[in-house]
Amino acid sequence: MVTIEQVAQRAGVSVATVSRTLNNSPAVKPATAQRVREAIEALRYVPNQSARNLRRNESRVILALAPNFSNPYYSHILTGIGDRAWELEYSVLICNTLGHANGERHFLKMLESHRADGAILLGCCQDYDWLGRFAEGFPIVQCCEYVPGLECPSVSIDNYGAALEMVTYLQNLGHERIAMLGADNQYISTRLRREGYLDAMAQAGLAVSQSWYAQADAVYSFASGQEAARALLAVEPRPTAIFCISDILALSAISAAQELGLNVPGDLTVTGFDDVDYTAMVHPYLTTVAQPCHEMGRRSVELILNGLQCGKGALADHAFVPHQLVERESAAVLNPTVMI
Amino acid sequence: MVTIEQVAQRAGVSVATVSRTLNNSPAVKPATAQRVREAIEALRYVPNQSARNLRRNESRVILALAPNFSNPYYSHILTGIGDRAWELEYSVLICNTLGHANGERHFLKMLESHRADGAILLGCCQDYDWLGRFAEGFPIVQCCEYVPGLECPSVSIDNYGAALEMVTYLQNLGHERIAMLGADNQYISTRLRREGYLDAMAQAGLAVSQSWYAQADAVYSFASGQEAARALLAVEPRPTAIFCISDILALSAISAAQELGLNVPGDLTVTGFDDVDYTAMVHPYLTTVAQPCHEMGRRSVELILNGLQCGKGALADHAFVPHQLVERESAAVLNPTVMI
């Protein structure tokens, strides 16, 4: 391994001058800098990051914790995180939290051991009570989800507003028997979308039946969605629309409908949430709420760096990014014959 | 920040003893170790990784370079990498190479600057001529793809064999006019699957028409796949089956077929490759070749560590993992009426 000392020798200067050149200090004479650079080139010298980190007391690494990055929703956000981090010369350490017991402890260690400078948490659950302890000591931002009342910046769409908008949209299409397919987890988004649904129904003066609500499992698995959707479709009179809180669940609802010989959207309207990749690959293309995943990732990185500089907590508030209702094929004007 | 020194003071021992305790040295008396551990606990001491890395000359970080980890195929492999790394107490630094110009230079730096101990490359192209330079200096393994003739371990399925198997399977279903939907890239898998296809046809004594081969773009995008599939379906007489080299492309072929009012598999058989998540969510469920993605990721990590210990290059050969042809709905016995 070639060190800064060897470069100094070859360039005929001191290590301090090499270091200064490396860090673009204006205090080094151009001619000298040139000599140093040549030595660096000749020796193929690359600064040792471990040493630099120790000295500077930083790692230039951002931790990203995601429940499961095989989920396209998360993977797009992670891509945004990675892209922005790259631009800012940071690296991203990605950890799947799902399936790793006490990922919390590990997470803690990463920050405390100076392996990472800050952390972005995707999919924070409301029971992340331990989060507060770290949020005051390290730059942490919550992305997509957040723990209400926690002193920790976050970025997400307005889940309540988006749900309200979508359900209102369905009502304008003529639907009144609108069911909802949620999930059995503690995400704030799950709760807010449910509230948006309920308020939209209330505002329209529409009564909602208990049986119009069903839940998939915590991770929105396709199979659990199918099962829940089947229950919804067995209700009499059958709902004419199903508002799903994820695209996968919408796909599962469509699948369940087709099993029953129902046509979507002819006999049943189905809407998704997130607008992940495969929403426009097979018919019916999904009508859904698009989230600016990539942008959310980028924003999260900005917030981390902000916390890093301003001594964290500077802007410990929610950054809301715009969502968009995208109309495709899976939702249609209520077919009167189904109205019965 | 609390350091090893403070722990030593509190426990009434020297830093050496604390360090030994930390590293489970048998040379420390149980009673002493206990005192040290209590001090660590009381002070909430966490070892500084930067210092440790500098001293030990390692980072316990593995670099994973993927063209695009929003691709479920890659993301599953990355999950496997992450899982195995976690077990071995390594962290994984994931970088998207696509869209980042000179990702190569950056990659180089990561290893040379001791930011990472080794690297796993997903989606190596055949024009990665620079790879060899690093492969002899650092532990590097190629996953999924590999550069032929390169002195660098790799893990992948037998792409040639899998293609041969699938096309033979289609022939056994009665198909003779079998088209192929490939991609315009330099992946070895692309080439080997093409060869497997051609050999299967030759072995069956089936002539293949030039017009039976079409290419999607380099990244297997859905839109480009649709376009290529349309060309294939315009050929007279129309192929009765399309062998696609990715599931997305299979989906795009099905989509193109449906545009023409063709039923899959009634009027046209379509097969995919990889067996990613959404192959069994919408009908027709895809008949495809499943790859043990998670396992491939895990194996890659093993190989890296192996290189780390044995002074690399120890086993610079290809590790082939088993694939599996999974029969679902998109491929069926040739319908005689289509035979015309």
Added chain:
DNA sequence: TTGTATGCGTTATCAT
């Protein structure tokens, strides 16, 4: 503008 010297927090060598 450049050089000298110190310290960042560990681990490991050599004593004891």
Added chain:
DNA sequence: ATGATAACGCATACAA
């Protein structure tokens, strides 16, 4: 079984 101390490679305060 434990302690003192010298690296590890770099950045910077202070001198010159």
